[in-house]
Amino acid sequence: MRCSWILSALVVVWLVPAAVAQEAGPRRADAVRHLAPEARARVVEHDPRVRFTTRPVPGGRVDVASGVLRAEYQAVGAASLARAAAPEVTAQRYLARRAAAFGWTPEVSDLELASVHRTPYSSHVVFRQTYRGVPVFNRTVKVNLDADGRPVMVFSGYAPDVAAQPALRVVPTLEADAAVARAGAVVSKAPVRAAAPELVVVPDAPPRLAWKVIVWPTDYPAEWEVLVDAHDGTLIQLMDLSTHAGKGHGAHAPASAEALGSATPPATAAGTVSGTGFVFDPNPLAGAGVVYGGAYVDAGDADTPVLTEALREVALPGITQGADGLYRLEGPHVRIVGDASIGIAAYTPPAEPTPDGFRYTRSNPFFEAVNAYYHIDASQRYVQALEVGDIQKTGVRVNPHGLGAFDDSKYYTSLNAIAFGLGGVDDAEDADVVLHEYGHALLEASAPGLLRSPEGRALHEGWADYWAASYSRRQVEAGKAGRTDWQTLMEWDSGDGTLWSGRSLGRSGRYPQDTRCDDSFSCNIYEDGLLWATTLMELWDALGRDTQGRVITDRLTLFSHAYLSHPVTMADAAQALVRADSALYGGAHIDVLYQVLSARGFLEAVAAPILMHEPLASTEQQGGTVRLRTRVVGTAIASVTVTYGYDTDTPTIALPLVAEGDGVYAADLPLPETGGEVAYYLTATSDQGGQARLPADGTVYRFFAGPDGIPPLILHEPLRQTPTAAWPPDVVADVRDDAGVDSVWVVFAIEDAAGTERTQGAFGLAYDGDHYRGTFPLVKVDEGDRLRYRLFARDAAAAKNEAVLPEQGTFDVRISARGVLQAYDFETATAFAATGVWAQGVPTFGLRVARSGEQVWSTAPQTTYPAEAGVSSLTMPALNLDGYAHVALV
Template sequence: MKTLKAKIEKQVINDVPHRIYDIEVEASEKAPKNIAEDMLRQIAPDLEISPDLSQLKFDQVKDTILGSHVLYQQQFQGKPISGAWIRVDIDPKGKVYNILNDLVPEPVLKKTERMRANKTVSQQTAEAQLTADDVRALALKAVEPSSATAEQILSTELVYFPKDGIPVLAWKVIIDVNNPKAEWKIYFDAVTGGIIDKINILAYANGVGKVFDPNPVVALNDTGLKETSVIPATAYNDIVLNDIGTSGMLDGPFVNTKATNDRVKSPALKFNFTRNDRAFKEVMVYFHIDRAQRYIQALGFNNVLNTSISVNIDGTTDDNSFYSPSSKSLTFGTGGVDDAEDAEVILHEYGHAIQDNQVPGFGASKEAKAMGEGFGDYMSASFFSDKKSAGLKPTIANWDAVAYSGDEPPCLRRMDSNKKYPRDIVGEEHSDGEIWSACLWEIRAAIGRAAADKLIIAHHFLLSPRSGFQDAANALITTDGNLNQGRNERVLHDIFIKRGILPNPGRGNKRAGARYND
């Protein structure tokens, strides 16, 4: 860089820095926002943006155990550019140590201006901009054959969206649909109405579930159980439900069941049910999410989804469950074994909510979605590993899986996959997520549960919605340097090099998971 002594990784499309790290700069006693803006003005020539920062709209300062994270979104002609964000990471002493840049450089924005300027007045008139009503009608058509009504359109916004790297005027629509359940974010060309991008932003877990601690297969160490098995009393744990208040309903500081129809009420605050009672699922989602959040706080995080999340225990008859980024709620399915009966399914879905809270919109690329699934799997496996026999430890959702799995033991997925990147990438997030969860599982084995959980949750603060596997690997290494003075750097490098996520400098920067014909 010309204006700063630091290491950089460049954007894939534009020849400007994407990640700036190992920055040599003095600490400052100024407020984080002022520190960030001083830094941005200094490096504006390198980023190829206006030094007056007039195109950057301040979003927020988020304080975490890594310090302060100052976020800005880029505007063009008064409208936001989708995906164009920059974040400045500042340690607790006031030193900028990491910058993540996805802004569109000025030369590219000038191409957008020229595209409009080169059109004649008659062309501009003929290309009349679509109205919000026009685009709502297009959205309803675009989600067919799924069913949706106009009331299920959650938002419409006029933005600029990078099309082939050049921002074009577009309508962003978010629409909730049924049959199958999905929540689509669709970008339409504001003139032609053509679809530029379409992504399902619901985070899904495949499976069915049951809740004990974590489930009967683990509690009884019996992999021969069936969905129809009579579950003995020894599989149940007597537990304390913390802070449910005096309403008689399961409403607490970190979870509530307000999204559930006809929910249970007990003025005496006694919720002693078995799986034969529908209310049993309410108790299980409350207990397991509440306990998981308290564990996260015990690791040192005081602002990672430390609000009450709403849960619908049986909101779909599908053999599936999901987190909705729009409503910030969880919905569990009743196909097969009811999903809300398996604590590992519950924590997997809660993992999606955690990531969305740390990085709003996380999962905007295929690799990011895969990492979301991998983290959800890891969170479940790590949380319950100490309760499991050796053969069950690297597996999740063993009770959920008895209805469909032919594996021994039955499971939804495993943490000990031998998959490598990019050889085993298939483009399906749950399958590709096994690459990421296997890396996280190896980190846990190398440095221990608490240290790994803290490191893994913390590194999310350094990601963007579209981050890929290599971005996350580098973010984990940077986070370890911040939290642990880098004492696990070698371990992390070795794990990611072995999996092919980071190139191997000892082998000419080849990847371990490269395909032969690559």
């Protein structure tokens, strides 16, 4: 069963090899010079179509050219949106409501749901812009919702002009294979690998239909995204999507290629154990408290007594024993592989007869594998301990020598894999380099695609540097390092600046005037990124120069990434930190965040207090009072006031709130004696005269007090034609009510083809946390039968208000018995039940492909098959085969 559901999504294409240009002299990863001349002219550092110039407006950023909103840091009027609905439903309703500001039509018909990511504290819904059903290149919209399912922050890359363009033919003239061949030919004369091409609409004027092809050359390290016009074959543009370490020119000679053997096949697992190995932690210089030089030099990857002395023995948890009895560095979070598709050089990964066999000294080509495995695995375990949701949990692949003699390292976004080079000091010998590349992998996992703009690249580099420095600083503060200058990054790999310039935190300046990434030509992503890294360290200082400061800063930054979307700015990232603090800590550190981030220009200084408030819900209580609370952030708060009124748009009765401590202010709000709608807004004033108001957009909060006479709202996608094999089908409904939902049920009847009623009945729907669900009873049905049903819902109000859908008549469903009786898509949760090693997941081990996109049901999709697995089973939902003679399961 497993095999039939796994088909190749990644097409590996070997184009005819021609003569491979021979490299001479020191090798740097300068990808552009390898391209065919016509391609060089088409190389972009970023997508030029997404270079929006925006200006800040209260609560967001507006596109100067088109006037549409690009970022909305405080969703407007979202308080009234339902909490019971699924996040994607609420997000879509919000987008419809805000259509005018963002530039799409109120039907939002060209935004297609692309992904939903949930954490315990938030949801993040991504929509993809489409043009006549084809995705528009690089244009997405992200709606971030809070724990209650209310939109809080929106980012948009929407192209408002595309829909209005004259019709473009969206059926390609050029075959996909021809596009791949074209892309491969301009990227290299050597063989290339390519992913299956994707059809996109490039939002030029007029728009162009293009094949997007990802190509990996085999003779130099790069990950080219190539756009080829799908009608006339014109090369539109090329962009390198991989990151690299950003080293300056090195004076060193290339290292000799070592151990570049053929890749070993993936091990068939017999089990997992904890191994033991030697690593540098974080590197020999920091450990010993020395600078590069003397006995502490690379010396052609040689062992020396002091460098052997610097080794530390560590546990290597989760490594795998293969069926051949050998242990390999393949764990749940990182797998050391020899595949030359990760980079350009094959590698033979270590395979040892005993789990403690990974104790190599640095001259051994296996040492870099152990060092990379240990630091990435430990970093992921730390991420999990921070409890900010799964980020890169299923693991990256690493080729420790994948860049061969190049003095560079790369994270390949499309492969989710890291390759390290051997030039100078072997890159994977330095934990700063390992953790920097892994930092890219962590950010890409939460916010894919940020590398497509210069400022996004700078943010990536800054974050990756921070992630490496966070670990070094943690070691220093724990007294585990001899050198205390954790601000110095990659000191072993750079030879303290003698092999290449190295990098160091402590960048001065303010955003945006002292950065240049709004102009791609003068942008230095590493230099400008350091401003972000430096500021995050200042945040750590301000939150406490200790474990607490580190944990809060690491949690906030890691978690905040889920909010971000291409094309990102550092101001967006700062706003996301504030939002993350609201979600994770109830806004406990907002004062500190504003202080630190505004000092560097990433946020506007707090001139006015900041109000945070959970709007009051409707109540059936008449008369008396309800307790109203708000949190106020800021210094020298002079007054906090609620202004309210009944059945009015302009409330006028002011009531002061009293401090309860911890920045919380409260008042008892009187309710109308005879029921009615209460409208209110909040204001806060500081001694300096700064004022804040909620809702910020000048509207009012509203709730109803008194007997509720309004029935629930039922939203339901009617069942379509149902095969007898899928009987009984599920009914799913979204039901909302101010006073709460009491019950939801279905009343139905089944008639035969002649219209005679066969059976009738009713059943209840249960709330599963998102929707109301129920299943029709298992009764006899035949082809040609007709199912008629209606949905009922009753609210929790005293009046027990009821709604029915449809209001007139019934939903009619034809029962059929032909063709595909039942098909399952594994991208969403399915009704399959599994025992043992069967699991649903992204296949990152073995055949790493999924027929329906990303997910499969398979035995151990992310690791090797354990020897002690025993009997495992996968049970699919019952299929009603009554009346079928021949049924096939494929």
